[in-house]
Amino acid sequence: MFRHLARTALTLVVLGSAVACGSGGDGSDGYTLRIGATSPTGTPAGSLGWGDKEGILARELKEAGVDKIEYSFFQSGSDVASALIAGAVDVAAIGDNPGLRTRSKNPEVVLLSLDSINGDAWLVGAKGGPTDIEGLVGKSVTAPQGTIRDRAAKQLIDAAGLTGKIQVRDVPTPESIAGLSSGQIDATVVTGASAIELEHKGFPIIDSLGRHGMGSTGTNIALTPFLDQHPGFADAWRTAVTAVNRDIRDNFDEYAQWVAQTDGTELEFVKESTRPDEFNTEPFPAEGVDQLQAAYDFLDADGSLENSFDVREWAGAKS
Numbered sequence: 160m161f162r163h164l165a166r167t168a169l170t171l172v173v174l175g176s177a178v179a180c181g182s183g184g185d186g187s188d189g190y191t192l193r194i195g196a197t198s199p200t201g202t203p204a205g206s207l208g209w210g211d212k213e214g215i216l217a218r219e220l221k222e223a224g225v226d227k228i229e230y231s232f233f234q235s236g237s238d239v240a241s242a243l244i245a246g247a248v249d250v251a252a253i254g255d256n257p258g259l260r261t262r263s264k265n266p267e268v269v270l271l272s273l274d275s276i277n278g279d280a281w282l283v284g285a286k287g288g289p290t291d292i293e294g295l296v297g298k299s300v301t302a303p304q305g306t307i308r309d310r311a312a313k314q315l316i317d318a319a320g321l322t323g324k325i326q327v328r329d330v331p332t333p334e335s336i337a338g339l340s341s342g343q344i345d346a347t348v349v350t351g352a353s354a355i356e357l358e359h360k361g362f363p364i365i366d367s368l369g370r371h372g373m374g375s376t377g378t379n380i381a382l383t384p385f386l387d388q389h390p391g392f393a394d395a396w397r398t399a400v401t402a403v404n405r406d407i408r409d410n411f412d413e414y415a416q417w418v419a420q421t422d423g424t425e426l427e428f429v430k431e432s433t434r435p436d437e438f439n440t441e442p443f444p445a446e447g448v449d450q451l452q453a454a455y456d457f458l459d460a461d462g463s464l465e466n467s468f469d470v471r472e473w474a475g476a477k478s
C-alpha cells in the first residue's frame with residue numbers, strides 16, 4: 160500500500176530519485192509532481208513503489224503533464240499531511256486516520272482516491288503475557304498517537320466492551336516492539352509482515368481488526384488550488400492508482416517477493432499479512448468507502464475530528 164511505517168527517526172527527503180516521465184529537459188510545459196509518503200526504506204514502498212518500479216505511475220501521469228515525480232518520505236502520515244498543507248508536497252499518500260483528520264481541519268483537502276482497502280492490524284502481546292484482550296484489563300497497549308494503529312487499539316478495546324479499562328499509550332512502533340521483547344510493554348498494535356514475524360517468534364496475536372470484520376484504507380489527498388492549477392490531474396491519478404493495483408493483483412507473487420526483498424523480511428510473512436483484495440481496482444469501491452465511513456464514525460465519536468463533514472460526499476463526488 161502507498162502508506163508505510165517509517166522506521167527512521169528523521170524525515171527522509173528523496174529528491175535525487177526523481178523519475179523522468181516526459182522527454183526530458185526539452186522546454187515542455189510539463190511539471191514535477193511532488194508525492195509525500197512514509198517508507199521503511201527511504202525509497203517508494205508498497206504499491207507506490209511497485210508503480211514507480213514498473214513505470215506505471217510515470218506512464219499514466221504523463222497524460223496529465225507530469226514530467227517528473229519527486230518523493231519525500233516522512234516519519235508518520237500526520238507529518239506527510241502537514242507537508243501537504245504547508246505546500247511542500249502536492250499529493251499525500253497516507254492512512255485513513257491522518258487523511259480524515261486533515262480533511263476535518265481544512266475543507267480544501269480533496270480525496271483523490273483510495274489506494275488500498277481491507278487493511279488489517281494485529282494486537283500483539285508479550286511472551287508469557289495475556290493471550291486474550293480481557294487479560295489486558297488494568298494494563299496498557301501502545302500505538303503511535305493519531306495513526307491507524309492507535310485507532311485499531313481503541314477499536315479492539317471498544318469491540319471487547321473494555322473502553323476505559325485498558326490504557327492506550329503513545330509510543331512509536333520501533334520502541335514498542337523493543338519493549339515487547341524486553342517485557343516492558345504488555346501489548347502493541349502492529350501492521351503488515353512485522354506482525355506475522357512476531358507471531359512466528361512466539362509473541363501471541365491477541366486480536367486483530369480482521370477478526371471483527373473491520374479494516375483500514377489508504378487515502379490519497381491533494382489541495383483544491385493544486386487541482387485547479389492542473390485540471391486533468393485528478394482523473395489521471397485515479398487511473399494510475401487503479402492501474403498499479405490491477406498490475407499487483409495480476410502479478411501478486413512477484414509483488415510479494417519484491418516487498419519481502421525491499422523490506423528485508425520473509426516472503427511467507429508478506430503473504431500471510433497481505434491479500435490481493437487489499438488492492439482495489441476502482442478509486443472508490445463501496446467496501447472501501449464503508450471502511451472509511453466506519454473510521455470517520457469512530458474518530459468522530461472519539462473527539463478526534465475538529466469539524467464534521469460528509470465522508471460519502473467526499474469520496475462519492477469524485478467517483
